[in-house]
Amino acid sequence: MDFLFYLDDVFTPINFGLLLLGTIGGLILGATPGLSPTMAVALLIPFTFQLEPQQGLILLGAAYTSTVAGGAVSAILLKIPGAPANIATTLDGHTMATKGEGAKALQLSFLASAVGGLFGVFLLIFLTPVLAQWALAFGPSHLFWLAILGVTVIGTLDSSSVVKGLLSGCIGLWLATIGFDDIMGAQRFIFHPAVSGGINVIPALIGLFAIPQVITMFTKGRHKAEAEVIEVKRHPIRLAILEVARRKTALAIGTLTGSIIGLIPGVGGQIAGLVAYDQAKKFSKESEKFGTGHSEGVIAAESANNAMVGPSLVPLLTLSIPGSPTAAVLLGGLLIHGIFPGPDLFINYPQVAWTFIDSMLIGQLLMCIFGLYIAGLAASVARVPHAVMAAVVLGLAVFGSYSVQNSMGDVYVMASLGLAMYFLERFGFSAAPLVLGLILGPIAEANFIQGSMIANATVGVGSYFFTGWLNWLLIVIVLASVSYSVWMEIAQRRYTTKDDAVAKEEALP
Amino acid sequence: MTELPRNQHILASGIIAVVGATVAYISFTQEPADAFIFPRLISSVFAVLAVWTFIKAVMGRTKVGNGVSAAAMRNMLPGLIVTVIYIFWAAKALGFYTATAIAFFVLLSLYDPAPHGQLRTWIKRVLITAGFMAVMYGLFALLLNVFTPREVFF
Numbered sequence: 159m160d161f162l163f164y165l166d167d168v169f170t171p172i173n174f175g176l177l178l179l180g181t182i183g184g185l186i187l188g189a190t191p192g193l194s195p196t197m198a199v200a201l202l203i204p205f206t207f208q209l210e211p212q213q214g215l216i217l218l219g220a221a222y223t224s225t226v227a228g229g230a231v232s233a234i235l236l237k238i239p240g241a242p243a244n245i246a247t248t249l250d251g252h253t254m255a256t257k258g259e260g261a262k263a264l265q266l267s268f269l270a271s272a273v274g275g276l277f278g279v280f281l282l283i284f285l286t287p288v289l290a291q292w293a294l295a296f297g298p299s300h301l302f303w304l305a306i307l308g309v310t311v312i313g314t315l316d317s318s319s320v321v322k323g324l325l326s327g328c329i330g331l332w333l334a335t336i337g338f339d340d341i342m343g344a345q346r347f348i349f350h351p352a353v354s355g356g357i358n359v360i361p362a363l364i365g366l367f368a369i370p371q372v373i374t375m376f377t378k379g380r381h382k383a384e385a386e387v388i389e390v391k392r393h394p395i396r397l398a399i400l401e402v403a404r405r406k407t408a409l410a411i412g413t414l415t416g417s418i419i420g421l422i423p424g425v426g427g428q429i430a431g432l433v434a435y436d437q438a439k440k441f442s443k444e445s446e447k448f449g450t451g452h453s454e455g456v457i458a459a460e461s462a463n464n465a466m467v468g469p470s471l472v473p474l475l476t477l478s479i480p481g482s483p484t485a486a487v488l489l490g491g492l493l494i495h496g497i498f499p500g501p502d503l504f505i506n507y508p509q510v511a512w513t514f515i516d517s518m519l520i521g522q523l524l525m526c527i528f529g530l531y532i533a534g535l536a537a538s539v540a541r542v543p544h545a546v547m548a549a550v551v552l553g554l555a556v557f558g559s560y561s562v563q564n565s566m567g568d569v570y571v572m573a574s575l576g577l578a579m580y581f582l583e584r585f586g587f588s589a590a591p592l593v594l595g596l597i598l599g600p601i602a603e604a605n606f607i608q609g610s611m612i613a614n615a616t617v618g619v620g621s622y623f624f625t626g627w628l629n630w631l632l633i634v635i636v637l638a639s640v641s642y643s644v645w646m647e648i649a650q651r652r653y654t655t656k657d658d659a660v661a662k663e664e665a666l667p
Numbered sequence: 668m669t670e671l672p673r674n675q676h677i678l679a680s681g682i683i684a685v686v687g688a689t690v691a692y693i694s695f696t697q698e699p700a701d702a703f704i705f706p707r708l709i710s711s712v713f714a715v716l717a718v719w720t721f722i723k724a725v726m727g728r729t730k731v732g733n734g735v736s737a738a739a740m741r742n743m744l745p746g747l748i749v750t751v752i753y754i755f756w757a758a759k760a761l762g763f764y765t766a767t768a769i770a771f772f773v774l775l776s777l778y779d780p781a782p783h784g785q786l787r788t789w790i791k792r793v794l795i796t797a798g799f800m801a802v803m804y805g806l807f808a809l810l811l812n813v814f815t816p817r818e819v820f821f
Binding site: 372 | 675676679680683687690693697698699701702703704705706708709710712713716717719720723729730731732733734735738739741742743745746747750751753754755758759763767770771774775777778779780795799803806807811813814815816
């Protein structure tokens with residue numbers, strides 16, 4: 159029950175202030191179409207430099223939670239999902255809004271988000287220490303395979319093409335080797351002075367997630383947003399609470415589906431919402447009402463996309479493997495404070511770890527309360543023209559990247575990676591495995607070299623890396639995830655992928 | 668399924684294959700060899716997957732990636748040019764805040780759907796730019812104490 163011991167820390171004036179700031183800011187950012195949670199968190203990282211580690215994480219964690227929930231506002235009132243995670247919410251939420259039940263849909267979405275989110279954070283609280291204890295037994299060979307597992311699982315599960323997913327992971331791993339070799343001090347792949355110190359993760363993250371969005375906004379040209387914000391009529395919150403309680407099955411399906419999907423590295427919130435929606439429809443007694451403004455659709459989708467937030471951090475905090483692109487960005491937020499997550503995190507930095515987790519718990523409640531009150535304001539922000547949004551994001555990306563080390567080189571790296579990523583995405587490559595490769599590359603290499611040294615002095619490289627049940631378990635999971643994805647691709651029966659989600663979003667009338 | 672732009676895929680995967688092969692070549696030829704053990708491992712897989720992707724593109728068997736349409740390219744090109752000039756030249760040459768203000772205003776003017784012929788539109792754009800710059804200055808210069816390049820101008 160360590161989390162109760164550190165709960166007080168969340169309520170210090172600065173920590174609570176940051177939690178409020180992250181929650182309200184996240185709700186507004188989340189409601190803005192084109193600003194994904196990952197991008198919002200990446201753009202916020204430079205602002206955490208001068209904060210204590212737990213303060214920075216509180217801000218980032220609150221923003222992560224609230225951007226996911228805030229996306230429901232524009233999904234319901236504008237029919238534009240604020241984030242891919244809210245695509246499923248649009249299906250019934252917007253129809254409810256057009257029927258004059260906008261307030262009810264918003265209330266249901268925030269209440270369901272809070273229930274799902276709380277369940278997810280409790281899963282994080284109870285699973286993390288157990289896994290962290292187990293992970294203490296990991297040696298260099300296991301950590302090497304774990305890093306490879308992180309890249310391959312995201313590469314295969316997050317991408318529409320297994321080969322392109324793995325190739326993205328390889329590009330990330332290669333980018334991580336640029337700079338000076340830690341052991342020999344040798345120069346590797348330094349083709350420009352801007353990368354002589356290696357590629358800094360923060361500018362890379364900002365570039366990879368923000369610049370493609372900016373360019374995507376450019377591609378829309380001088381397009382006038384035609385979406386109209388639907389007027390929200392008052393609806394008693396008491397009735398919304400009763401409605402959520404009455405729709406227990408949809409709530410349970412959404413919460414459980416989101417939690418399970420969140421635990422699987424690489425399968426993001428956009429998928430959680432859609433899968434939960436489909437499952438809730440399948441198990442509902444009123445399945446024919448789905449798509450016509452049915453409250454169960456909103457409850458299932460929103461509880462799922464927030465339930466995945468907590469579990470998606472379990473692999474990050476226990477095994478230092480980010481389970482999602484946003485978790486990878488949070489890892490960047492930890493790294494700038496010299497904290498490396500993993501099994502030692504709860505021993506060396508218990509206050510940082512538990513205060514962060516506790517803040518997510520309180521953040522879910524704040525998100526629900528503020529979500530209900532500032533939904534109208536958030537919807538107005540959602541009408542900000544693409545032109546303004548693109549220019550603002552570009553400016554923030556440039557200043558944020560520069561402020562990491564006061565270096566123009568970082569800005570060049572950010573822009574170059576961002577431009578390249580836009581075109582790579584257009585050709586079926588995904589940013590998530592590339593980011594994971596970039597972040598996990600140094601872990602994989604350090605443990606590979608360390609393991610090789612131990613192996614050369616003892617049993618030999620082959621035996622060291624390929625024997626022992628834990629090595630084999632990790633190798634089998636790597637092979638299984640690749641084989642499963644290849645089989646699904648060949649059989650053309652691939653589960654709902656990000657591309658499907660985007661296709662569904664584009665198909666919205 | 669829509670027809671994927673085959674030539675674009677060949678070009679993109681060709682560039683990646685060249686990068687993969689170059690990385691592999693450097694990894695296997697540079698010294699000291701011990702410093703390149705891990706890059707050799709990575710670059711081997713990188714090169715094989717990149718060549719595989721290129722061959723699939725040449726054979727027209729690419730299944731994902733819609734490429735870039737001519738309309739999208741036309742729309743994005745002015746913004747891309749402004750962005751590249753801003754980041755790779757103006758920010759350092761003119762000063763961070765000056766270059767950002769100019770780039771912000773130009774991008775806003777290029778992509779804002781409001782009619783160019785009205786004075787009100789231009790006043791609104793100037794005010795939005797000024798507001799944004801004030802926020803950026805407050806956040807980065809005053810709050811975070813970031814010292815940005817101040818060359819010809821501020």
